[in-house]
Amino acid sequence: MIERILRLGLTLLIVSIVAAVGLGLTYAVTKERIAKQKEAEEVKACIDALPEVKSPSELKEDKDLEKRMKKKVEGVMKVYTSKKGEVILVKARGYGGPINLAVGIGKDGKIQGVAVISHNETPGLGANLEKEEFLSQFKGKKNGDPLEIGKDVKPITGATVTTKAVLTDIKEALKAYSLFGR
Amino acid sequence: MDEKTSLFYEFKKGIVEENPLMKLMVGLCSALAVSNRVENGIFLGLAATFVIFFSNIIIASIRKRIPDQVRIPVFIVVIASFVTIVDLTMKAYFPAVYDRLGVWIPLIVVNCMILARAEGFAYKNPILRSALDGLGIGMGYTLVLLVMGVIRELFGTGKIVLFEKTIVTLGPVNPPLIFVMFPGAFLTFGCLMALLNRYEMSKKE
Numbered sequence: 329m330i331e332r333i334l335r336l337g338l339t340l341l342i343v344s345i346v347a348a349v350g351l352g353l354t355y356a357v358t359k360e361r362i363a364k365q366k367e368a369e370e371v372k373a374c375i376d377a378l379p380e381v382k383s384p385s386e387l388k389e390d391k392d393l394e395k396r397m398k399k400k401v402e403g404v405m406k407v408y409t410s411k412k413g414e415v416i417l418v419k420a421r422g423y424g425g426p427i428n429l430a431v432g433i434g435k436d437g438k439i440q441g442v443a444v445i446s447h448n449e450t451p452g453l454g455a456n457l458e459k460e461e462f463l464s465q466f467k468g469k470k471n472g473d474p475l476e477i478g479k480d481v482k483p484i485t486g487a488t489v490t491t492k493a494v495l496t497d498i499k500e501a502l503k504a505y506s507l508f509g510r
Numbered sequence: 511m512d513e514k515t516s517l518f519y520e521f522k523k524g525i526v527e528e529n530p531l532m533k534l535m536v537g538l539c540s541a542l543a544v545s546n547r548v549e550n551g552i553f554l555g556l557a558a559t560f561v562i563f564f565s566n567i568i569i570a571s572i573r574k575r576i577p578d579q580v581r582i583p584v585f586i587v588v589i590a591s592f593v594t595i596v597d598l599t600m601k602a603y604f605p606a607v608y609d610r611l612g613v614w615i616p617l618i619v620v621n622c623m624i625l626a627r628a629e630g631f632a633y634k635n636p637i638l639r640s641a642l643d644g645l646g647i648g649m650g651y652t653l654v655l656l657v658m659g660v661i662r663e664l665f666g667t668g669k670i671v672l673f674e675k676t677i678v679t680l681g682p683v684n685p686p687l688i689f690v691m692f693p694g695a696f697l698t699f700g701c702l703m704a705l706l707n708r709y710e711m712s713k714k715e
Contacts, residue, residue, distance in 0.1 A: 336580045343572075343584050347591040354595045361602040369605065425612060446609050451546060452667055452687045 369445060370406065370417060370430070376443035377432030380412040387415070397508055403500040413440060416501040422493040424448040427457070429494065431466075431501035439469045442498065447490075454490035466498055471506035475499055520639050524646025530623045531654040531699075532706055537623030540614050541655055542695035547663050548670055551655035553607045554614055557600065559648025561592040562624045566632040566644035573633050585628040586619070593618045623651060654702070661698050666690035 371384045381387060387408045394407040397416070405428070406417040413434040419426050425448035432440040442463045449455045456462060462484055469475065475495050477483045483491040530536050537558075544550040565588050569576075576584050597615050600608045608615065618624065627647055632640040663670050666689030669679040688694045 332577075336577050339575070339577055340580055340583060340587075343587050347587050350591055351594050354598050358598040358602040362598070365602065365605045448610065448612055451690050452685075 371408075373417075373430035373443040373445045374408050374415040374432070377415050377430040377441040378410065378413055378434075379432075379441055380434075381410050386410045386412070393508060397504040400507055401500050401504040403497060404504050407504075414505060416504055417445065418497040418501045418504075420493040420496040420500070422447060422449055423454050423487065423489040424450060427490070427493045427497060429497045429501075431498055433501065433505045437470050437505060439466050439498070439502070442466050449487065449490050454484065454487040456484045456487065457490050457494055469498070469502070471502040473502075517638065517642055520642040521646040521649075524643060524648070525650040525653060528647070529650040529654065530626075530647050531651060532703060534623070534626070536626050537621045537651060538699075540617060540621055541651070541658070542692070542699060544611060544614050545655050545658035545662055545695060545698070546666065546690040547610070548656065548659035549607060549672055550610055551659035552652065553600070553604065554611055554618075555648070555652025555655045557596045557611075557615060558618050558621060558624065558651055559645065560596055561589060561618055562627055562648045563641060563644040564592050565589045565624060565628060566640040567637055569628050569632040570635060570637045570640035576633075581633060582625075582629070585625060585633075589624055589628065590619045623647065657702065658695070658698050662689045662694055666694060 371387060374387055375381055375384065387410050390407045390409045393409065394404070397404045397407060403418040403420050404416060405419050408415040408417075413432060415430050415432045417428065417430050419428050421427075427447040427449070428445035430443045430445055432442070434440045444458050444463070447455070447457065449457060462482075465482060469480075474480055475498060477488070477491060477495070481491070481495065524530065528534055531538060531541050540554065540558075544554045565585070568588050569585060572584075593616060596618070600611075600615060627644060631643050635643070660670065664678060664680065666685055666687060668681075668683050668685040669676050671677070689698070
């Protein structure tokens with residue numbers, strides 16, 4: 329009896345150890361590349377969001393500022409600073425999952441541009457949030473603007489949830505900037 | 511197992527006679543969810559094929575050493591490991607597709623198609639046969655995803671985009687969005703099943 333139980337346990341143990349070693353190796357091999365991919369994507373979005381910044385070297389991640397912003401504002405993920413302004417990466421819940429945006433805010437506290445990092449919205453409806461005509465309407469907005477559908481924002485047709493999520497993202501970025509931005 | 515069945519049949523049966531989606535009706539959930547774009551279909555299909563191919567090989571090669579009582583946990587560990595390998599690799603090398611497939615890659619673990627082949631085939635058959643079976647089943651799955659993807663993307667968005675290039679377009683039409691949404695998945699799948707059954711009935715007569 330004891331012997332049988334031991335045999336079962338031992339089989340599972342061996343299988344698990346082999347699997348764990350295999351996974352550890354894969355993780356070690358892919359880890360760096362995954363981190364690089366993610367960062368490259370973010371930096372590209374940051375450049376899109378702050379048109380005055382031309383090369384990635386002008387941007388710097390500000391961990392300290394990020395920590396302070398995160399405490400006060402829920403959606404903030406990361407902050408990049410540059411001489412031309414700040415880019416705040418924010419995340420809000422859309423229709424099909426999180427919508428990650430990079431919001432570029434200039435020295436005057438006005439939005440210079442908004443870029444999409446990732447989203448999982450319905451193709452043909454919510455996915456239209458990537459379109460220039462939707463994103464460009466946020467240019468020049470600042471903290472305190474109403475940012476409401478029908479008032480100063482033209483929504484994406486048939487995708488109210490997506491539009492609202494984007495608005496949440498943008499409002500949070502502006503709020504974070506107004507609290508801590510320079 | 512009938513040793514007379516040819517090795518080629520082990521491969522081929524997964525595509526036609528035992529097509530996982532059309533005949534065995536397993537793995538439907540993921541298939542309906544991601545077949546909204548051709549590209550998604552191809553990548554999930556290939557990912558699942560990779561997993562089923564290697565998990566079948568591993569399970570077939572250790573099947574005589576696995577005690578009956580713990581076989582399911584062993585299967586799950588093997589399958590989950592390969593899924594994680596695919597998950598990390600895709601994240602590193604195809605980040606754009608990975609973002610869109612999202613949770614469906616990790617969910618390959620619970621795709622009953624793969625566990626069904628482990629339990630129903632690889633646990634009872636030698637390595638080569640299991641490998642061919644896995645490859646065939648995976649290909650059958652990918653093929654159906656591809657067909658559904660073409661139908662849904664073409665009629666739902668009016669064009670087919672592959673690797674950020676538009677390869678087919680229907681011209682300036684306003685396509686019925688329902689195709690790319692979940693109801694479209696059920697409609698497309700139902701119609702494909704009906705067509706296939708109709709074809710097989712006419713062959714019998």
